[in-house]
Amino acid sequence: MNVQFFPSRRIAFYMARLFVMRSLAVLAALVVILMTLDLLGESGDILAVEGNSQSDLWRYVGLRIPQLIERFLPFSVLLGTLITLATLNQNSEIVSMKAAGISAHQIIAPLMVASIFIAAFSFVFNERIVTRATAALNAWTAVEYGEVPPETGILTNVWVRHEDDLFFARQVSGRGADTRLSGVSVYDRSGGTLEAVLTADSARPEGGAWRLDRVTRFDVASAERSEEASLRVGEGVDPIQFTLARVNPDEQDFWMLRESIAALKVAGRPTAGLEANLWHKISGPLSSLLMPLLAAVAAFGLARSGQLFVRAVIGMGLGFAYFVADNFALAMGNFGAYPPLLAAWGPFALFLLIGEAVLIRTEE
Incomplete structure (x- = not known):
């Protein structure tokens, strides 16, 4: 019985490379399309301000792109997984791996490990770049794309x-x-x-x-x-x-938000919503780790049976269901209906169990 974590070094690197490249390609396509549509809607307001020029359009693009990357990176990982596994299945490569005694968990193991690195990159990117871009963009839009006054503390x-x-x-x-x-x-x-x-x-x-x-x-x-x-x-x-009446969790990194929450607690202010956003700064990037597990259903089953498309739709449906549940739980946490830890980690734990159960039920 093959009890190794990876199928083999060659196959692991091969699958990880396909997965990462396809995920990045999907992310790039989504960001370009959505940024173009967003810029078409905002360019009129930006150029309507006296003194603004084409450079201000590029300034808006530079501030908006990090937000798009943060929002759609997990979704791109989901689509990248589906494309990778469906292609391998269509070319009978999955069948060859299983015929060689490689289990379903070993097949998706390289994708899971690559997702860990993607999640780590996402966390650092969000903390160092997205928070600053969001704060700058919010300050700019607050003055309707005019000149942002210097910080006065007011x-x-x-x-x-x-x-x-x-x-x-x-x-x-x-x-x-x-x-x-x-x-x-x-x-x-x-x-x-x-x-x-x-x-x-x-x-x-x-x-x-x-x-x-x-x-x-x-x-x-x-x-x-x-x-x-x-x-x-x-x-x-x-x-x-x-x-401290107005603390925007999207504009503060994990440690700064943690300090703001501590100060609000000292002042007797409710902090449940901010605590949910604090923990979501970790669970959000880790959602990339779930995507290969939720989309793994597209890898198995005979492609010529005509069910490959159905399996891909099921995988996409599971991924979309996670995003809906995650946004719903976070909204309920902000409202105070869910405890902060449940709002941030509940959907992650639930769909981790669902993805594992579907994989075991169908292939193991």
Whole structure:
């Protein structure tokens, strides 16, 4: 009985090379097509800004391509696996391998090992390049492709929830005790019912609470409006809740996001959605490891039986089902319905078992 992990060195390198080259070819084709379509839709808005030229179009392409590579790399690995295995099956190479005593797991083993390297590359690429490109592109689109102002540390349109009350600030500047809010609105609620709305020109921290200046109070029950020079509200609202109110996980690498989550926990802010995105930064690239297993069904069965196309469709269906389940679980994690670890790793573990069960059931 052949108990080696790989079929042979020659066959392993042969299959791994076919798999990697086809996956890269699919990825390149997808990126070129999708980038062209995306650029056709955005070029008008970019060139409509005075001073923008063709160089800004290339700037947009340079910032957008890393996002496309991140999103479609696992999908390209799936299609690359299907093309590789279907071609080997069509040419009876799979039949020859099985006739030589090579098992189904040994046949896909070189693809799995190559996928590990692809996953490692994907993780490093996402951490070092995609996060920076996303942050730069978001800053550029926020000013509608105009000139991006230098970083000032000023946040805009920040919402903070403390118990039942909601706090809104049009601008937040400074850090810690030097935090200053402007254009402040406080929605005083009790049991989910709005009781009063406070608006103020500015606010500053004071003894564990906030001092509002030039306050206008609207009482919902009596519909009366009153004005005060200053008012102390928001007992227990930490300034860090405003300065860390907006954390975009797509713009931060794993370690930076981890530090942001720790700071938000200290401030008493909910972090379940961010924790799901934190762990998905690892499980996302590792999805490339699943694709050869899910698409392996296309490798087996006699090609002349007429079921090769059906098997390829089944493999593609399993891959698409994983992407749907992964996006759904991550959305539920962001919503707080799933625990972070379940949202990030649940689909991966589920489809790992499904792929292994299908492979054993059909071929082993």
